[in-house]
Amino acid sequence: MTKKLPRLVIVMPCYNEAEILPSTADRMEKLLEDMVKAGLTSADSRVCLVDDGSKDQTGEVIKKICGKKKYFTVLTLSRNFGQQAAMLAGLFNNEADLYVTIDADLQDDPEVIKEMVARAEKGCDIVYGVRDNRDSDSFFKKYTALGFYKLMRLLGIKTVYNHSEFRLMSRRVVEALRQFPERNLFVRAMVPLVGFKSSEVYYRRLPRIAGETKYSLGKMLALAWDGVSSFSIVPLRLVTFTGFAMCLLSLLFLGLMFYWWAVGKTVHGWFSLVTIITVFSGVQLVSLGVIGEYVAKIFIEVKRRPLYIVDEQKTRQI
Numbered sequence: 001m002t003k004k005l006p007r008l009v010i011v012m013p014c015y016n017e018a019e020i021l022p023s024t025a026d027r028m029e030k031l032l033e034d035m036v037k038a039g040l041t042s043a044d045s046r047v048c049l050v051d052d053g054s055k056d057q058t059g060e061v062i063k064k065i066c067g068k069k070k071y072f073t074v075l076t077l078s079r080n081f082g083q084q085a086a087m088l089a090g091l092f093n094n095e096a097d098l099y100v101t102i103d104a105d106l107q108d109d110p111e112v113i114k115e116m117v118a119r120a121e122k123g124c125d126i127v128y129g130v131r132d133n134r135d136s137d138s139f140f141k142k143y144t145a146l147g148f149y150k151l152m153r154l155l156g157i158k159t160v161y162n163h164s165e166f167r168l169m170s171r172r173v174v175e176a177l178r179q180f181p182e183r184n185l186f187v188r189a190m191v192p193l194v195g196f197k198s199s200e201v202y203y204r205r206l207p208r209i210a211g212e213t214k215y216s217l218g219k220m221l222a223l224a225w226d227g228v229s230s231f232s233i234v235p236l237r238l239v240t241f242t243g244f245a246m247c248l249l250s251l252l253f254l255g256l257m258f259y260w261w262a263v264g265k266t267v268h269g270w271f272s273l274v275t276i277i278t279v280f281s282g283v284q285l286v287s288l289g290v291i292g293e294y295v296a297k298i299f300i301e302v303k304r305r306p307l308y309i310v311d312e313q314k315t316r317q318i
């Protein structure tokens with residue numbers, strides 16, 4: 001009896017990647033061909049290029065790729081929703097046994113997908129791609145990223161160290177992800193919450209071969225804050241602890257004041273008073289700010305706006 005081969009769908013979010021996509025497509029076509037020949041995946045496996053509202057020629061380039069090459073499909077979003085939403089759009093709009101998400105710039109070594117599929121065959125539902133070094137990242141990116149992983153761990157958020165969005169998931173993991181109703185997305189912390197058997201494969205991260213990073217400092221910080229605030233209430237707790245600490249401090253001041261009054265040494269300075277008022281106002285405002293951030297999240301979540309909108313017309317045209 002011949003075993004049924006798994007259908008693999010590789011989801012690739014693309015935002016302004018016209019420059020890089022032709023060479024990416026060549027490599028992915030060769031990879032899928034190899035895998036099909038080697039009997040790792042079924043012949044109807046695909047790469048799904050998700051056009052995340054690109055403003056350059058990405059749409060046309062994808063159209064050409066899909067017309068010329070065998071293994072490619074497209075999903076066009078109605079505007080730019082961000083990498084996280086684009087990834088989920090690709091996952092939720094394709095039927096497959098195994099799913100892999102990978103960036104369009106192929107900084108993550110696609111050859112590793114073979115090992116990921118082999119692990120899935122052995123019973124792993126999730127295979128995380130983990131970078132074994134960050135030599136190709138800039139000094140700034142390297143240390144901010146490493147600091148971020150450490151902070152996540154400190155805050156009790158379960159993520160895989162040095163893993164970003166390159167991973168394999170089985171169908172049941174993707175089905176489970178559908179049950180996560182949140183709008184503030186940070187997929188790499190959602191996946192470990194699903195559970196099931198997982199493992200890690202290591203690879204060397206390469207520099208981008210063309211184009212520029214689509215993550216500005218602002219986008220990076222926004223994603224980092226989403227990661228922290230969607231998965232941890234520690235910042236809110238810190239506010240409470242700071243409040244308690246300040247109450248204790250004020251009791252101490254009160255004691256001191258009475259003591260000075262009793263020994264007839266009342267301090268007539270306004271300087272200390274002003275200092276205390278400013279310190280306390282600062283703490284209060286920061287605390288309110290943190291609470292406000294969480295209230296804002298609740299506001300966004302309760303509206304339950306769609307995570308992404310597919311442009312059906314453009315998607316069908318190809």
Ligand code: UDP
Nearest residue numbers: 013014015052082083086103104213214215
């Ligand atoms: N991306 C996307 N939408 C966005 C920003 C990025 O789909 O709004 C895609 C991008 O095309 C790439 C992946 O997300 O395939 C990762 O982006 P990039 O390589 O610029 O990030 P970096 O590797 O610099 O962190």
Ligand code: MG
Nearest residue numbers: 103105107208
């Ligand atoms: Mg990249």
